[in-house]
Amino acid sequence: MDALHNNTDCNGTDVSVNCSAGFNQFIQPGWQIALWAAAYCSIVAVSVVGNVVVIWIILAHKRMRTVTNYFLVNLAFAEAAMSVFNTVINFAYAVHNEWYFGPVYCRFHNFFPIAAIFASIYSMTAVALDRYMAIIHPLQQRLSSTETRVMIAGIWVLALLLAFPQYLYSATESLPGRTVCFIDWPDYSPVDFRKIYYVSVALLIYLLPLCIMGWAYTAVGVSLWAGEIPGDSSERYKEQLIAKRKVVKMMVVVVSTFAGCWLPYHTYFLLHQFLPELFEQRYMQQVYLAVMWLAMSSTMYNPIIYYCLNSRFRAGFQQVFCCCAPPTAAKEELELKSPRYLQTQVSTFRASRMETAVSSAVDAAELPPQPGLTSNGSDSFPRSAHVSSQ
Known part of the structure; x- marks a missing residue:
C-alpha cells in the first residue's frame, strides 16, 4: 500500500513539475537517514520474527488449528511478506526519492502492498464474523477447515484483483540525475480515474471492513458482557465465557491497533488527491516518512498482542525463545x-x-435378588x- 506514494514524486508534486532540473532537493543529512533506517529496520526484524513464530505455533500444534487461527495464519503471512518485500524498499526510495530497483520490482512494489493489506484486514474481518457466528448463533454449523482454506484463497484472489490496476499502470522514468517509480494513470476525461480508484481502495480496505468488524464485535460484546444464560451458573460455563471474552478482547485490540496505525496514512493520501498544493513543501518528506513508519509498524504489533493476551501463544513464544521456560508457564506448555x-x-x-x-x-452383584433379576443375580436386561x- 506504500506504493500509493509513487504515483507522484517529490512527496506530492507531479513528476514533471519540480523534478526536471537535475537537482534532487530531497537528499537528507546522514544522521536523519541513520535514525529513519534504524526505525524501519526494527519494524522488519520484529514483524518477520514475530509473525513467523505465530505461524509455527498454529501450524505445528493441532490444538491451535481452529478456524480463527487459520485466519490469523493468513494475517501473519501477509504482514510478514509486506515487511520483507516493501518496508525497507519503500524507505530506501523515500529517503532520496530515487528508485534503484528496476522496472520489474517497481510493478511489484506498487502492486503487492495493496493485496497484502486487503488480505490482512479481511482476515481480521473473517475472524470477527466467525466469533459472531460462534457466540450469537452457536447452533449453526461452523466453517470446516476446507471451507476456511477456500475462503482464504478467495480473499487473496479479490486482493490481487483490487491491486491489479497499480501493477498495470506502474512505470519508471529517468529524470536528470535520477530515476523514479510511479503510476502513470490514464487520462479519462472528464472522469478522474486516479481519484476514483484511491477513494475506492480507502473504502474497501479500511472503512468498510472496520464498520463490519465494529458491528460484529459490538453484538458479541453485548452478548458476552451484558447477557447471561438463565439458570446456567456451572463452572464449565463460566470458564467458557471467560475464554470467549479473552479471545474477543484480543481481537478488538488487534483491530483497534490496525485502525489507529493506518488512519493517518489514508488521511494523508486522500488529502493528497484533493488538496495537492498542501504537499509541495519540502518538510512533507518527513511527514510522509513518519506516516509510513506508523502504517508499516502495524505489521509488528500483533505477535506482541498475542503474547500478552493469549496464554497458548505465550507458551509457544516461550518454547521458541526460552531454553528453560519459567515454572509458571509449564502448564501452558503442556496444553500447547x-x-x-x-x-x-x-x-x-x-x-x-x-x-x-x-x-x-x-x-x-452384591445386591440380593430383586424382581427383574435372574436367579443367579445377573440383570435380566444386561x-x-x-x-x-x-
Whole structure:
C-alpha cells in the first residue's frame, strides 16, 4: 500500500513539475537517514520474527488449528511478506526519492502492498464474523477447515484483483540525475480515474471492513458482557465465557491497533488527491516518512498482542525463545503440546468410565435378588443397562 506514494514524486508534486532540473532537493543529512533506517529496520526484524513464530505455533500444534487461527495464519503471512518485500524498499526510495530497483520490482512494489493489506484486514474481518457466528448463533454449523482454506484463497484472489490496476499502470522514468517509480494513470476525461480508484481502495480496505468488524464485535460484546444464560451458573460455563471474552478482547485490540496505525496514512493520501498544493513543501518528506513508519509498524504489533493476551501463544513464544521456560508457564506448555495432552485426557476419561462400569457391576452383584433379576443375580436386561451406563 506504500506504493500509493509513487504515483507522484517529490512527496506530492507531479513528476514533471519540480523534478526536471537535475537537482534532487530531497537528499537528507546522514544522521536523519541513520535514525529513519534504524526505525524501519526494527519494524522488519520484529514483524518477520514475530509473525513467523505465530505461524509455527498454529501450524505445528493441532490444538491451535481452529478456524480463527487459520485466519490469523493468513494475517501473519501477509504482514510478514509486506515487511520483507516493501518496508525497507519503500524507505530506501523515500529517503532520496530515487528508485534503484528496476522496472520489474517497481510493478511489484506498487502492486503487492495493496493485496497484502486487503488480505490482512479481511482476515481480521473473517475472524470477527466467525466469533459472531460462534457466540450469537452457536447452533449453526461452523466453517470446516476446507471451507476456511477456500475462503482464504478467495480473499487473496479479490486482493490481487483490487491491486491489479497499480501493477498495470506502474512505470519508471529517468529524470536528470535520477530515476523514479510511479503510476502513470490514464487520462479519462472528464472522469478522474486516479481519484476514483484511491477513494475506492480507502473504502474497501479500511472503512468498510472496520464498520463490519465494529458491528460484529459490538453484538458479541453485548452478548458476552451484558447477557447471561438463565439458570446456567456451572463452572464449565463460566470458564467458557471467560475464554470467549479473552479471545474477543484480543481481537478488538488487534483491530483497534490496525485502525489507529493506518488512519493517518489514508488521511494523508486522500488529502493528497484533493488538496495537492498542501504537499509541495519540502518538510512533507518527513511527514510522509513518519506516516509510513506508523502504517508499516502495524505489521509488528500483533505477535506482541498475542503474547500478552493469549496464554497458548505465550507458551509457544516461550518454547521458541526460552531454553528453560519459567515454572509458571509449564502448564501452558503442556496444553500447547496437543497430541500427548489429548491422549492423556482421553485415556483418563476412558479409565474413569471403565472404573464406573466395574464399580456398578460389583455393586449390582452384591445386591440380593430383586424382581427383574435372574436367579443367579445377573440383570435380566444386561445389554441395555450396560449401554446406558456408557
